[in-house]
Amino acid sequence: MSGENSSDRSMTDRIADYLGTALGTTDLEMTGVERIAVGWSHETWLFDATWSAQGAQHQRGFCLRRDPGNALLRDLSNLREQYRVLQCLHGTAVPSPEPYFYEDDPAILGAPFLVMEKVPGECPSPWGREGRRFYQEAADRGVLPGDFTDTLVKLHTLDWRGAGLDFLGVPEPGTGFILREIAKWRHLIDQAVAEADLDPVLVDVLGWLEANAPSTDRFVLVHGAYRTGNLLIHDDHVSAVLDWETPCIGDPMYDVAYMLSELNREGTDLLSNLVEQDEFIRRYEAGTGLEIDVDVCDYYHVLYSMRSAAFWLSASNLFATGRNPDLRLARTAWSVPVVLDQAARRLGF
């Protein structure tokens, strides 16, 4: 990743070439090209472009996500599916970027990519000091907490069948949704760890989750990681819901439990460092007409611990197999016992 500047430059040229062709112009110019601080997910590029077509001048901001093939959750999620989700969401009440293009052909930019609208707003990481202050100040001003809740309400009240999102797979009522979700993350674990090397606590947690799966039959569009850091904020409002890597049709309590989780409080009493719990519950229940089921949320907390273990195992395996040299991935191997400890304590040992 050092010496990236020269390859960045050539990537910019290739993006311009592609976009000019896609937009039917020969004079496209890109400005303000910015490669967003490399996370563990897909590469993200932001830029503005001007071009002329059909006798008029055009100007627009773009966001391009590229899949170099060594990103986290690579096996659970792909850009093609994300593109399709964004297509379904466009024009609905859920704030999301408009998708423009998706390309599979690695000949174009060396890897699959999608191009979408650059939505105004910022997305501070909730784990850093600056991010904590950002959300704390927004909480104090009092507008964002409500909008944060309302956006989840929009998600959970969306007519997902009408929007065409049933392509994500509609679970059977009963334990269908949960068993599918367990199987999904178990698959990630199996890709990262040989059966013989499975941690016995993780085996216990998986066994417990399967044996104690509650019945659910109210299905909505579930984001799967609804929290600050995955949302674009503009003028104290959620301007776009981002990171559509783990959406599914399922139990709304799955998102609610994630919100209520202590994982996302950043050491404050506020959910996601933003919303008072009672106010969230009141506003969410009023908005959706759903009642929050605390027992089911407790169950999901164990599932989220298992999911975290799967995530860290997958991450450290990405390093171990040499697919990604980022040491932050290697470090996650020691996060596994920490999340298994959380699960074990919830299971009473």
Place this chain on the structure above:
Amino acid sequence: MSGENSSDRSMTDRIADYLGTALGTTDLEMTGVERIAVGWSHETWLFDATWSAQGAQHQRGFCLRRDPGNALLRDLSNLREQYRVLQCLHGTAVPSPEPYFYEDDPAILGAPFLVMEKVPGECPSPWGREGRRFYQEAADRGVLPGDFTDTLVKLHTLDWRGAGLDFLGVPEPGTGFILREIAKWRHLIDQAVAEADLDPVLVDVLGWLEANAPSTDRFVLVHGAYRTGNLLIHDDHVSAVLDWETPCIGDPMYDVAYMLSELNREGTDLLSNLVEQDEFIRRYEAGTGLEIDVDVCDYYHVLYSMRSAAFWLSASNLFATGRNPDLRLARTAWSVPVVLDQAARRLGF
């Protein structure tokens, strides 16, 4: 050692204060202050100073060596003794810097130090690419090789008693010199390694050295590490012999063996990357009237391997005990088996 600039500055001020007082002036100014690339030995500062005294303007270059207490060979050598050796050498045929001051009192610069003449010349490291080229080019010009040999002749023909160097200790004829030398390095080993952790090959080498010590009774001033890198070179001549950390009164073959050693050839056929072996032997024997004893030199090669082991053990111990954080010292732990292998091969196993 980061953030050294600010402490460097204050060290410069303290040096100026001291030197002004020592030279009886109030207007001393230091220029061109340079702290030489930190080696593993004492700290070395070079600078020029101007001052007025007794109605006249003075200008002189100085070299200051300071002992921060965590340098290599700290236990074998100290600045007070080095200062005394330089005093003895001043005015003799051996080119060496004139010593001006020595101070024990840590209140002055935080540690003992000596101040001496800044002799013109340079001292490239023979291990680096630049240094190798420097000596290769000097060898091609043909002047320095002879002067390099002649300077050793000057050392070995010096009237050391007349110069007062008998304070270094005069060994008994017979095995006195060698057993004292073995004991000196064995002492360094014992300070670095507990008896129970001694490498058995090193024990073998020490036992062999003691059991096979040859008899020597021609004693001269021995430098103890006569090679390029420890000499200042100016206009293709040795302008000063430096690094008086291991001098002794002893067998001249001890220095000769060091010169002949493969350790100091830097991959060329030339001794110290500089002198042809036959030419060195001819010129050295003619200059000193001594005959080179190849068997004794072979013995000393084993002794030098032991000495290297002692040196590396001492170095890695300096790191291990936390007295010096430089990782280059930690690395030397793995040099010990390499030099023990050299010794073992000379011993026939």
Place this chain on the structure above:
Amino acid sequence: MLPADELLARMSGLLRHEIGPAVSDPFPKTQAFMASVVLDKVAAGLRHGAAHAQANDADRRTLADDLRVATTAADPAPLRAAIDALPTPQGDGALASLVTALYAGRAELGPERFDTLLARVRQTLRARLDRQLEVAS
């Protein structure tokens, strides 16, 4: 010579205090600080490695003894096999098989015995996890 765990811990400090702060590019800087973190973990692993392995072995032997008393030949074969494998050198892997066998045999064992046996296994898992946390956190 410094034991490997101490050497790595020292290098961790060097990366945190000397090398990391001297890097300005974000990627290598992050890697330098992360290398410091990882070296601390590896050092802790080496420091505790032998003692933890020994304690885990002893725990598994005691667990096998207790479970042999609490089970009979009539219990599921995979469960009995996993119990027998506990004291072997590959016993750490047998813990996972044991838990798998317990859940697979849940119906056969009945809820009460299942809970009793699982509770006993979890004692061992807890102690093992605590050791992992000593290295991980």
Place this chain on the structure above:
Amino acid sequence: MLPADELLARMSGLLRHEIGPAVSDPFPKTQAFMASVVLDKVAAGLRHGAAHAQANDADRRTLADDLRVATTAADPAPLRAAIDALPTPQGDGALASLVTALYAGRAELGPERFDTLLARVRQTLRARLDRQLEVAS
């Protein structure tokens, strides 16, 4: 999870190719490259550690057997004691004592037996040194 030796070898590469080149100050730069070198050595030590310890143990046991045959109760007591200590868990330290005892008993043993015994000991020392060199170089 990556074994510690592989992890350290990877970190060594990172220090050499990513972190070291990104440092400009001479002291931290030297330290970064030296950390890469040291991590390679530590990794090699971990990689070979168990196998080398086992081979050294086996060698010492064979050496003890051979030396017991070649010595008698009339030989110097420290030599006999060092031979007896060779197969113990502290046997590696006993090698040094053995060599010390040999040189100390040189006169008593006579030059011929001293040479024979030393030659046999050196076989073991050579094999041990070769293992050290596998890690060191």
